[in-house]
Amino acid sequence: MNRADPQVLVKMQLALQKLSTCFDKDGSKRPSSSDVIEDDTILQKLHTYVDTLLQKNDNVTGVTWAQSSGLIDFVYKALDPNVVNIPDSAGLIAFAIKVLASLFCVEETFDNFADDKIMMDFCIIWPNIRNDPTLTSAALNLIESLLKHSSGLSWLLKNGVWEKLLLPSLRSPSIFVQRNGVKVIASYVLLVAETEHFKTLIKDLIMICEKFCELRQHVNKTLSEEIRQSCLCVLYVFKEIFVRTLGETSMHSKIEEAGGVYGRLLRLIERQPPVSSVTHATDVLILSALHSFQEKVMEYGIVEQFLIDTLCTDMLSLAKALLEKGYMESFFRSSVNMHKYWKLLCTKLEKNRNISLQSEESVLHILTSLQVTPVLVLYQDQGCINPTKEKILKKWNEGIHSRINIKESIKLEATKVEKHLKTLLEKDKNHAVRMAVVCISALINTADHLREICAVTIFQGLIFLLCLMTNQISLIRFHEGLQKTTVEGLRVLAVKFEIDWRKCFVSVCLMGLLCDVMYIPNITTQVKVCTFKAMKACVSGFIPPVMSMLVNSEPQKANSLEHLGQLLSVYLVDIEWEVRDSALELLITCMTLAKEKYPYFVDWVFRYKLNKAVLTALDDNEGYVRASAFNVLSCVVSIDKIWSELENENLQHRSLAVVLWEGDTPVRRAAINLVKALFVANKFRDDDVNKLVINIIQKSTEDTDDEVRLSALEFVHAHIQENLQKSGMVDGEFPSVTFSRGKITKLDQNEVKKRIFSAMKWMCDIGYLNCLLICVNDPVTSVEQKARQIFSFLNNLFNKYDIKINSTGMERKFLCNMNSGIKSEKTSSSSNPELKPDDCVVSVAGQNVKLTADTYELDRIDKAISDILHSSLLDNVSSIKRPTAVSSDMSKTDPKMLTITADDVPMRKASIPIVYLLQSAANFSRRISTINCTDDLTVVRLLSLLDDILLDGCKVEDSDGDDQRLHDCY
Incomplete structure (x- = not known):
């Protein structure tokens, strides 16, 4: 611009x-x-x-x-x-x-x-x-x-912005202003850290926090909530200051000299503030202790054992203080953040000071042992534990404590704190269950920052808890919140850390335990959905290495995958659509594996009649379920054994009818995927492809939904590649020797060019170039990039085989240097005026463009392309009114008898000469062209906006897409 x-x-x-x-x-x-x-x-x-x-x-x-x-x-x-x-x-x-x-x-x-x-x-x-x-x-x-x-x-310092604007922003009624104020105040304080103003600012923040806590005890409920939120903002400021400087600059001594945060926040907890305030105050206390540790490490230049001991002592003292005041929930919510802060500290210290803390993780293991205590209490108290399980549990607990490398006196103190926590949890089982849910949820949120050894420890604990839920005499068998968080926690940890039997042997039991969870009576919809997601992670994650043993094996009744088949046969017809959809998503994963390398799943599908359940789901009342059913079929139509059962279901015409007439966007998108899968598997007749499929796909490139347009472009790309492969292309290039129809054929350079020319001419004649020119300026980035990717693919092909426009001479003819026959034909047609093509008018992106007889002249080509793509009428391609999807009632027609005819499909796009393809491919494959087109579009939008302001100042229609609208909302 x-x-x-x-x-x-x-x-x-x-x-x-x-x-x-x-x-x-x-x-x-x-x-x-x-x-x-x-x-x-x-x-x-x-x-x-x-x-x-x-x-x-x-x-x-x-x-x-x-x-x-x-x-x-x-x-x-x-x-x-x-x-x-x-x-x-x-x-x-x-x-x-x-x-x-x-x-x-x-x-x-x-x-x-x-x-x-x-x-x-x-x-x-x-x-x-x-x-x-x-x-x-x-x-x-x-x-x-x-x-x-x-x-x-x-x-800012001279004009008193601190008192006049920054501190008042923390009392703003808008949470967005408060968050922005926290960020700006933290930046302001850090910039004056080396000046005399720093102490004054820190004292002001501490005093405000204390005054807020004191005031809220004497005001009504509404005002008390406003003050609580402002107090949290002050704590956020300290947290922001500590996090920004962690591993870089020590702020502990400076802040302590200015009035001290650690001691004053501990005294603040004694006033019984709300749990949320204590939780954030605990975050600040943890960060303050880490800064104190960091300061000493930087001073010594090496990690001494007594420094680790001191840090562990500080953490245990903080945990003890919180438990004594009844803030167990605050401890669980904040202590998990230690994993995140420790990871940040290790990374920055190693980068800035070349000091490694990777082997010093005792503090993390102490906190992990405390965080899994609720799980341990619930497991031991249900009367379901036998001597074998007790032995396993004891070994697991000993493994946690064996990794804590600190002084014996501090180990003893850690054991005391753990026993105290255990005693508190054993007093009230409902409270223990709630704390388990709180702790597991907090661990899920910080999973990205956990050390692998801590994650495996937590994973093992959650497996024990899942075993407890599947036990029929367990008292927590029907607790929905605990079921959901436990299953979700196992899924997140298994996916994040790729946990398999090598890292955690009990992981081999996970699939069977998840199947047992689904048999719990009156299990809720949310738990069913979470469990199916976890099963999907198992199948696509760490089950495949074990699954190789199942290939060509006889059906095993005790196999967890057989249990899974039984479950899917039941839940694919569940009353809740979310459950049906989740079951189909899991089936998609299984069928993808069946297609790639696990034929075990093919017989498995027939054994439990899942193929019939999928066909039934095609007529489901919920659009998402229908879409998932189409996606399942997309995975299996290339498997011959399954296709033999589906061949008479008329999937070709049914999928095309959905693309044409379905009103739900996800279903249209999934139907296009099925059309593509059927086309790639050669399940369409050539006549149907030429008369039906191409026209319908071209119509879909103008769909109202960007993901449908993207799917249509993917089909276009696949169709172009398939046509090139028919011409002899293998893995993106033409080999010098090909074997076809029992004959060996040598391909010289001219023959390759001839074949490429023929394939590209076909592409232009059927209207695919027209579609690409529309999509290349699509307002949605993913659609635009896909169109440019196709142009880039074609341009690379042209450059590789030296196919270009010859600009020498007055005529500037399009030459491919093909065989002599093609050359003579071109020469005669260009030299004889009577053989020039007639003038024609084509529609490109909704604009009529006249192609004259001297189309092959390079300057005319450049001008026509510019008219198509850069005219004021067409710069804002997003203004094109895309056709609205019209839902058609196909329920009255037997799906097997449904037939799409040429009269039902829209007209094909107009053809464009191949010379335009060469010029477009060259233009849109250049990075600078993308930038220029974007800038031109931005100028048009800016001028349109200014025109709107000049006219009447009314609201304008937003054409920038969802991202821009979301930005405007905020």
């Missing part, structure tokens, strides 16, 4: 002048509604474009362009102290502040603005700003941009 574009400059000036009429002080009456932009979405988009333009490096500074476009004058008017009181002006003022923030981000210095009137006016309106969340959010963005300049930081 060129910010020097005259259209952009002129329309920007006019639009800003129109917006500035809201600030006219000559009249006392309120501006008319047409002058006030009430739709903040428009201003959000305008700021996005302005920010992009300011970042452009066109040898013009951001300030210069802002002055020439009228932005500076607009900001002066918007920040006038008299404007802030005008009704409905908050959106425009916020826009002006954000523009100023963007300007400071691209400028190298703030000195030119330090004493400017614009900054003085900004200071004056601070009291009004902090009362409005929209203005506060914009002001925080401006402060954040000023913090990037040393002179900007000095200006």
Whole structure:
């Protein structure tokens, strides 16, 4: 996008002048509604474009362009102290502040603005700003941009932004403003860490936190909740400061000198604050202890054993204090974060100081032993444990403690804390169950940061808990929350750490235990769905190495996969559609394995009549279930043994009918996948492909849903590759010798070019090039990239075999250097005026383009391509009205008798000469072309937005896609 574009400059000036009429002080009456932009979405988009333009490096500074476009004058008017009181002006003022923030981000210095009137006016309106969340959010963005300049930081300190704007942002009614305020305050505090201001700021934060905790005990419930949230924000600030400096700079001593956080937060817990406050306070305490440890490690330059002992002692003291005050839940929720903080500390210390902590993990093992205590208590207290299981459990527990390498006195203290926790949990079994759910949920959320050995330990504990649930005399057999979290925890850990029998021997029992869970009476829908997801992870994860033993084996009644087949035969017809859909998703995984390397699943499908259940699901009332059924069939149509049972089900015409008439998007997408699978497996007749499939797929490239369009493009790509393979291409290239129909054929360079030319001409004649030209400017990135990927594939093929447009001579003929017969034919047709093709008109992306007789001239080609793709009418391709899917009632027709005829399908796209394919492939395979097209589209959208503001300031239709709409909402 060129910010020097005259259209952009002129329309920007006019639009800003129109917006500035809201600030006219000559009249006392309120501006008319047409002058006030009430739709903040428009201003959000305008700021996005302005920010992009300011970042452009066109040898013009951001300030210069802002002055020439009228932005500076607009900001002066918007920040006038008299404007802030005008009704409905908050959106425009916020826009002006954000523009100023963007300007400071691209400028190298703030000195030119330090004493400017614009900054003085900004200071004056601070009291009004902090009362409005929209203005506060914009002001925080401006402060954040000023913090990037040393002179900007000095200006903020001199004008008292801490008391006037930053601290009040923590009391904002908007949670988004509070979060942004936390981030900006943390940045501000860290920038003044080496100055005398640091102690004052830390003292203020600690004092505010203490005052908030004291005040909330004396106010009503509503105000108490607001104060609690503000107190959490203060704790978030400390947490942000500690996390940012962990492994880099020690903040423990500095903060302790400023008033101390560790001791004061411990005293704060004694006032019985809410659990949420204690949880976040515990996070800060853990980080403070880590910073103290980090400070000593940096000082010594090596990890001494007494430092590890001290850290473990601090963690045990914190755990003991929380348990004594009754904050067991806070301990479980916060202690799991130690895994994340320790991983961050290890990474940064090794990177910055070359200090390794990989072998020093005793503190993690101590906390892990405490975190699995609820599981241990539940397992031992159910009366289901026999001597063998007790021996296994004891060995598992001893394994945890054997990895703790610290002083014996500290080990003894850790044992005392564990026994105390165990005693508290044994007093109330319901409380133990709830704590188990809390702990497992917290561990799931931090699974990305767990050490593998800790993850395996937790996995083993969850396996014990799952065994307990499947026991008929267990008291926790029917606890829904515990069932769900346990199964989900096992799935997450198994997938994340690829746990198999080599890492954890009990993992071989997981599939059988999950099958047993499904037999629990009155199991809820959510637990069924979670269990099927876990089974899917088992089948696609660590079951396949064991599954090789099942190939060509006789049916085994005790095999967990046989139990799975029985379960699927029941749950594929479950009353809840979520369960049916989850069962089909699991079946997709099994059929994918059957197709690739495990034929065991083929007989397994017939044994439990799952193929019939899938065919029944094609007519399910729920669209997602129908889509999953089509996806199952996509996996199996290439398996001959299964296809022999499906051959008479008329899947070819049924899938095409769904693509044409189905109203649910997921079903259309899945049906296209089935059409592709049937085509690749050669299940369509050639006549059906030419008359039905191609036309329907081309229609789908203009579908209202981007994923359907993407699936249609994938079919186009597969069809092009299949046609090239018929011409002799193998693995992306043409071999010099081919064996076909019992004959050995040698392919010289001219023969290869002839075959490629024939395949590409076929592609252009049937209208595929037309579809690609439409999709290459699709507003959804994935669709656009797929179209460009196809062009890139073709361009690589052209370059590899030197197929190009010959630009020598006046005629500039298209030459492929084929055999002499082709050459003579081309020469005669180009030299004889009577043999020139007739003029024709084709429709490309909804635009009529005239192809003249001298189409092969290179300059005409460039001009026509430019007309198609870069004209003002077609730049915004997203404005094309895509056809709405029309649902057709096919229930009255027997699916086996359903027939699609040529009269039912839409017209095929117009053909385009092959020369356009060569030029398009060259253009769209270049990275710079993508950037230019995107910039051109951005300019068109910006001009359209400015036109809307100039017309009436009404809302505009958003054509940027879901991502942009979501950004605007926030």
